[in-house]
Amino acid sequence: MAIRNPRLPLVPGYGRNTLIGKKSFGVRPIFTTINKINMLVDKPPDSDRVPSLYARKQGPELPAWVTYDKQILRFRGYFKQSYNELISHVLRKVDICFFLEDGTIKVSEPKTENSGLRQGTLITRQRIRLPHSYDMYYDVLDFNIGREVTFHGKVFKILSCDNFTRVFLNRLGINVPDPIPWPDAVEKEPPTYRPPKPTPLKQFLEHDREILRFFGYWDNRETYFGKIHHLEIHYYLADDTIEILEQLPPNSGVESGPMFLKRMHLPRNIPRPEMSGGPKPESYTPADLSIGAVLNVYGRNVVLTDCDAFTKEYYRATYGFDTFNPLPNPEEKVEYISSRLADRELPPWNGYGSYEDSAENCRTVEPKAPHRDFIKFLHKDRDGFDSHVLRFASRLINDNPEDAKRYFIVLYYLCDDTIAVFELGERNSGFLGGRFFRRAKVYLPGVNFYVPKEPPSYTDKDMWVGNELVIHKHCFRLIAADEYALRYMELHANEYLMSNIALIMDKIRRALVSEENGYKNFVAKYMEAVEPNKKELMTNRCFKQAMKEIMCDKLTEHEFLTIIRHFRGDPGKEESPRREMLRSLIFSDLTRALWDDRDRLKEGIVHADEMGLGTLPALRLRQLLRAHRLPINDDLMDCMFSVLRKDDNCNIYTEDLLNFLDFQTRPVFNMSDVDYNKLVRHAPPIRDKECKFWTEQEKIIQEGFVNWNAFLCQLNLEHVVKPD
Structure with a gap:
């Protein structure tokens, strides 16, 4: 290959070919030692760097990429970036890093928030040639404070360096000047042609989402069908625009919407059409707005009467206002015509369907389903174990002695005020039982059904023990209630007066105070009836006789039951007769089926x-009893679970279950037919499977006790007793 001098022209004869006469063109590698490191090298090329700064045999023994590994000379400077806008140029700070190991250079700019510039690495790490040179590169000697270096056409001014760089250059014998102060960041030149245009960006950034809110009115009563328009004025500080909304009352009939003036620059005066091309008309500013000011909204005078708290604080801080007294709005006397239609008079009920269905068909031509009280349905519908169904035991009252023995369950549904009646059939009675009356609304007896308005019906206030209900010409007397009904009525005592213990005690208190020495004689007479060995407890029979004596017929059965439940006394834990009756009944079924698998159970x-x-859920125990073939039906199993002991989570103690079924060490007594009827016949028709004991109230009245001392303490009539 011919090597030519770049200063000579490229013409024949000016170059020489070094390959003429050469016969061997192979690469002859040689082994040599460089800086005590064995290497396989070719003929070393000519050096393209400056001569060494060290004298012969005084330089470092290791190569540069080992000696100067991870050693960097860092300089700080800037370069100018020109703009063709309001400013001529911008000075941008840079960091110039020179890597000693290979002579590469990296230029980066520190990041500044909201600068609007692409910052970071400006020139990646590389070797950079000197200007106007093909084979010379920047080296250590080219960098120092005060010098200017040119990288790819950009001139960088070096202002300072770090401590390591200063010490390194000083050791090489290079004098490093003091740091140069930073020049002005921006050099502004005064405009020579015209002043700069105002830019609204600053105002937008400072006052974005800041709105002055005023209240006012526009009186338009001078025109025909005019009225007072109540307005709401919004002044946007970000761009000095105004928006006006009208405060419309509900059902005003206005179809155009509340927009009175769209957001715009509101001029002080109405601009003339022929004055086009001239200066822009003056618009309203915050200084023109205040309480009592009148705005000219294209010929409509809008009076400002009040403002919000933010507006008051803005004017107090900006203009120094302290008084913000609102102005009264003018009174508008308008005679309105009532738009409410009179209640439509419906025709009398024809006997078909329900009252709600017939009334809905009379109101509209298209048949629609009757509207139900949805709010009441949400609050009174079944919610988990809270059924919102009141269950009462009842008897049929008539002259037929056979009907007097029949037993019924009356269910009252609180969600829609409907009543359902079920009959509990007894063995060999001739009555099958089941549903007696379907679920429906029951109306009071003696009402006229064929009237336009719906007649009154039974409500939950009519459901109390001792009351008589006439359901489809059948008279039922409520004789008992289940635990849920009594508990629900006691928890909502403000709705059910028969379960309000405070009202019942006031009634008894008034009866005792009305008679002379009534309370003293009452206490003296029945103090002897207190059980001596049972801690001031009185039997329910004796307590009921005392209540009948002082109240006569003023105390209902439900009120008496509420008193007994409230002042219930506990004479001690005794074996419940109901539990023993159940054990006797289950023992008969197990003996009849020859079941003796208690050990496997x-x-x-x-x-x-x-x-x-030691506890298991009732569902798991039911599965175990069915798996071991316990010969009892579901009703009897539910009755057995109801008398077994349970923990706080309603799990049944397994030891109590095994003791209940232990008929060898714990014998049972024979149950008579009368006891069997008392136990089995009172099962409510809940899914026709569950068996509940509806004689709990009777057992409480017959066998329970009342805390006589607590009853007298709540009466609180000791002050009426005259001392002897």
Whole structure:
């Protein structure tokens, strides 16, 4: 290949070919040692760097990429970036890093928030040639404070360096000047042609989402069908625009919407059409707005009467206003015509369908379903175990002695005020039982049904023990209630007066105070009836006789039941007769089926109780009893679960279940037919499977006790007793 001098022209004869006469063109590698490192090298090329700064045999023994590994000379400077806008140029700070190991250079700009410039690495790490040179590159000697270096056409001014760079250059014998102060960041030149245009960006950034809110009115009563328009004025500080909205009352009939003036620059005066091309008309500013000011909104005078708290604070801080007294709005006397239609008079009920269905068909031509009280349905519908159904035991009252023995359950549904009646059939009675009256609304007896308005019906206030209900010409007397109904009525005592213990005690208190020495004689007479061995407890029979004596017929059965439940006394834990009756009944069924698998049942219970808690859920116990073929039906099993002991989570104690079924060490007594009827016949028709005991109130009245001392303390009539 011919090597030519770049200063000579490229013509034949000016170059020489070094390959003429050469016969061997192979590469002859040689082994040599460079800086005590064995290397396989070719003929070393000519050096393209400056001569060494060290004398012969005084330089470092290791190569540069080992000696100067991770050593960087860092300089700080700037370069100018020109603009063809309001400013001529901008000075941008840079960091110039020179890597000693290979002579590469990297230029980066520190990042500044909201600068609007692409910052970071401006020139990636590389070797940079000197200007107007093909084979010379920047080296250590080219960098110093005060010098200017040119990288790819950009001139960088070096102002300072770090401490390592200063020490390194000083050791090389290079004098490093003091740091140069930073020049002005922006050099502005005064405009020579015209002043700069105002830019609204600053105002927008400072006052974005800041709105002055005024209230006012426009009186338009001078025109025909005119009225007072109540307005709301919004002044946007970000761009000095105004928006006006009208405050419309509900059902005003205005179809155009509340927009009175769209957001715009509101001029002080109406601009003339022929004055086009001239200066822009003056618009309203915040200084023109105040309470009592009148705005000219294209010929409509809008009076400002009040403003909000933010507007008051803005004028107080900006203009120094302290008084913000609102102005009264003018009174508008308008005679309105009532738009409410009179209640439509419906025709009398024809006997078909329900009252709601017939009334809805009379109101509209298209048949629609009757509207129900949805709010009441949401509050009184079944919610988990809270059924919102009041269950009462009842008897049929008539002259037929056979009907007097029949037993009924009356269910009152609180969600829609409907009543359902079910009959509990007894053995060999001739009555099958089941649904007696379907669920429907029951109206009071003696009302006229064929009237336009719906007649009154039974409500939940009519459901109390001792009351008589006439349901489809059948008279039912409520004789008992289940625990849920009594508990629900006691929790809502403000709605059910028969379960309000405060009102009942006031009634008894008034009866005792009305007679002379009534309270003293009452206490003296019945103090002897207190059980001596049972801690001031009185039997329910004796307490009921005392209540009848002082109240006569003023106390209902439900009120008496409420008193007994409230002042219930506990004479001690005794075995419930109901539990023994159940054990006798289950023993008869097990003996009849020849079941004797209690040991295997015990093993199954121990295996099911993995945690060893001694309790199991009722559903799991039911599965175990069915798996071990316990010969009792679901009703009797539910009755057995109701008398077994339970923990706080309603889990049944397995030991109590095994003791209940232990008929060898715990014998049972024979149950008579009368006891059987008392136990089995009072099962409500809940899914026709559950068995509940509806004689709890009778047992409480016959066998329970009343805390006589607590009853007298709540009466609180000791002050009426005259001392002897």
